[in-house]
Amino acid sequence: MERKAHIRLDEVFLTFLKYFSLIFFGFVAVIPVISCVITAFKTQEEYQSTNVMTLPENWLNFDNFIKAFTTANMGRAFLNSLLVMVFVLLVSIIVGTQLAYVLNRFQFPGNRLIRNLFLFASLLPGVAMQVTVYNIMSSLGLINHLYGYIFMMCGTDVISIYIFIQFMENIPISLDESAIIDGASYWTIYWKVMLPLLRPAIVTSCILKGVGVYNEYYAANLYLQDQSLHTIATSLYTFVGPMGSQYNLICAGVIISLLPALIVFILFQKQIYSGITAGAVKG
Numbered sequence: 340m341e342r343k344a345h346i347r348l349d350e351v352f353l354t355f356l357k358y359f360s361l362i363f364f365g366f367v368a369v370i371p372v373i374s375c376v377i378t379a380f381k382t383q384e385e386y387q388s389t390n391v392m393t394l395p396e397n398w399l400n401f402d403n404f405i406k407a408f409t410t411a412n413m414g415r416a417f418l419n420s421l422l423v424m425v426f427v428l429l430v431s432i433i434v435g436t437q438l439a440y441v442l443n444r445f446q447f448p449g450n451r452l453i454r455n456l457f458l459f460a461s462l463l464p465g466v467a468m469q470v471t472v473y474n475i476m477s478s479l480g481l482i483n484h485l486y487g488y489i490f491m492m493c494g495t496d497v498i499s500i501y502i503f504i505q506f507m508e509n510i511p512i513s514l515d516e517s518a519i520i521d522g523a524s525y526w527t528i529y530w531k532v533m534l535p536l537l538r539p540a541i542v543t544s545c546i547l548k549g550v551g552v553y554n555e556y557y558a559a560n561l562y563l564q565d566q567s568l569h570t571i572a573t574s575l576y577t578f579v580g581p582m583g584s585q586y587n588l589i590c591a592g593v594i595i596s597l598l599p600a601l602i603v604f605i606l607f608q609k610q611i612y613s614g615i616t617a618g619a620v621k622g
Contacts, residue, residue, distance in 0.1 A: 379590040386587045403591035416574035424552045430493040431548050439503030440529050461497040488562050499544040506540040571596045
């Protein structure tokens with residue numbers, strides 16, 4: 340009896356520790372968001388005279404949101420980010436799935452070498468190559484042009500390629516052989532057979548790549564210096580300057596920038612969850 344009671348106490352303690360850690364770290368993760376929401380509704384005087392967790396006097400004060408949206412030209416920034424994301428995702432999916440199809444379905448000399456080179460490229464930090472990339476972009480006249488930035492961001496996404504390869508390994512080759520017997524070409528097999536079956540992997544790739552493109556700041560700030568070319572990430576830095584930062588406007592802009600992603604997540608959460616579980620890692 341004493342041993343059973345001891346085991347039960349251990350189980351109760353482990354259960355308490357598990358839920359306590361989940362609640363604690365969840366609370367730690369939510370605090371910055373709560374602080375951002377509170378600050379977004381404060382006036383400049385309120386922000387300077389109170390701490391970040393002090394509630395604003397007026398929750399219906401939307402002046403910060405209006406000023407942030409107009410001053411930072413966030414409407415144009417949203418449009419630029421949308422154009423960049425659509426083109427980058429489209430090219431990434433087409434190029435990534437075709438590369439994965441060739442590397443997975445065809446065995447040829449250099450196949451393993453190409454895979455190893457992709458792996459080696461993913462280990463190189465992007466910042467270390469920016470000097471060379473900037474010189475190439477400058478010599479081609481692609482700096483301070485939205486199409487130049489899109490061209491650079493369309494670089495091969497190694498992670499997506501490996502996701503597609505991993506998913507294709509679970510698609511039986513007998514499907515390809517049946518299509519070939521019916522007279523289908525390799526191009527038809529790719530478009531009619533492989534691409535529809537890769538939908539879960541495509542959803543996963545779009546989530547990973549889309550979030551990265553939407554939040555990308557370093558390259559956007561480096562290659563898109565004209566204010567009319569700012570993306571949503573760089574537009575938030577309109578309120579940062581040598582004379583100080585207007586954090587109440589920055590927080591309002593952050594909330595505005597989060598709304599599209601939140602709406603997309605709410606509308607397509609079923610597809611997002613199914614894509615992550617089915618297409619992330621299979622084997």
